[in-house]
Amino acid sequence: MITDIDDSPHGESRAGGELVIVGTGYRALGDLSQQARSYLRAADKVFYLIGEPLLTQHIIKCNPSAESLFPFYAKGKPRVASYREMVDRILCEVRQGSLVCVAFYGHPGVFVNPSHEAVRQAREEGFRARMLPAPSAEDWLFADLGIDPARAGCQSFEATDFLLHARIFDPASVLILWQVGVIGAQDWPAGYDHRPNTRVLTEVLTRTYDADHEVIIYEASSYEVCEPRIERVPLAKLTAVELSAISTLVVPPAVRRPADRQMAQRLGFV
Numbered sequence: 001m002i003t004d005i006d007d008s009p010h011g012e013s014r015a016g017g018e019l020v021i022v023g024t025g026y027r028a029l030g031d032l033s034q035q036a037r038s039y040l041r042a043a044d045k046v047f048y049l050i051g052e053p054l055l056t057q058h059i060i061k062c063n064p065s066a067e068s069l070f071p072f073y074a075k076g077k078p079r080v081a082s083y084r085e086m087v088d089r090i091l092c093e094v095r096q097g098s099l100v101c102v103a104f105y106g107h108p109g110v111f112v113n114p115s116h117e118a119v120r121q122a123r124e125e126g127f128r129a130r131m132l133p134a135p136s137a138e139d140w141l142f143a144d145l146g147i148d149p150a151r152a153g154c155q156s157f158e159a160t161d162f163l164l165h166a167r168i169f170d171p172a173s174v175l176i177l178w179q180v181g182v183i184g185a186q187d188w189p190a191g192y193d194h195r196p197n198t199r200v201l202t203e204v205l206t207r208t209y210d211a212d213h214e215v216i217i218y219e220a221s222s223y224e225v226c227e228p229r230i231e232r233v234p235l236a237k238l239t240a241v242e243l244s245a246i247s248t249l250v251v252p253p254a255v256r257r258p259a260d261r262q263m264a265q266r267l268g269f270v
């Protein structure tokens, strides 16, 4: 019997169809919440976008209806087209009146397009739709690197977006750049040569940071017995290191910002 599913409505239900998006985190099986497991078991139809083999096996065991969304990716096919097809496939099952559960690795709402879009569309069509959070790469990074965003703040950007929109950032706070190994990639990035666009990123960052400022390439581990990748390199050497679709870049603060005296007075510190 399922006892731990909160079935409170999230939007007016039109027909029986319902969508629940869950995250599986990073640590194989360890990050999967009880509630996510319950939905995976109870669903009429399960989809997943997860590469880790232990997790995918577990999901298939939980629910034989499980279907991978990976075949929607293809070399040369724009990722936005793949996302649209994934959402169509998910919504097709919801419209048939099924309880549909979709599992994404990490947090399903962090740097994931089809999860948000599927929830948005399902709600627009009058179906119940919700998303359950899970540990993201940033959560693991805080733990593995001992970074507390309370200390000096933390800024998080998608690397291509960071460059394209000349995002404003503060070198006194931690800077986290996601998808740093696939800057500019518009299709499924198998075999992607990151170096040309990493060079562009390095050039932009060196307008603010010294070339020898130490940056960290971080890759969370899926297994308790394996260490995460934590590689520290001078900013100028970023093009020379291996970066992939699972790399996240951490740029530690380069300067300290002193407290504002007037504000300290107003807040009653002095």
Ligand SMILES: C[S@@+](CC[C@H](N)C(=O)[O-])C[C@H]1O[C@@H](n2cnc3c(N)ncnc32)[C@H](O)[C@@H]1O
Pocket (backbone or CB within 6 Å): 026, 104, 105, 106, 107, 108, 109, 110, 111, 112, 135, 136, 137, 138, 177, 178, 179, 180, 181, 218, 219, 220, 221, 244, 245, 246, 247, 248, 249
């Ligand atoms: C499409 S996003 C998915 C993020 C995921 N939903 C999450 O919550 O962490 C892919 C990006 O997440 C980060 N990422 C994925 N796997 C990672 C890992 N093992 N360690 C660190 N970052 C990772 C990288 O920045 C990668 O380019």
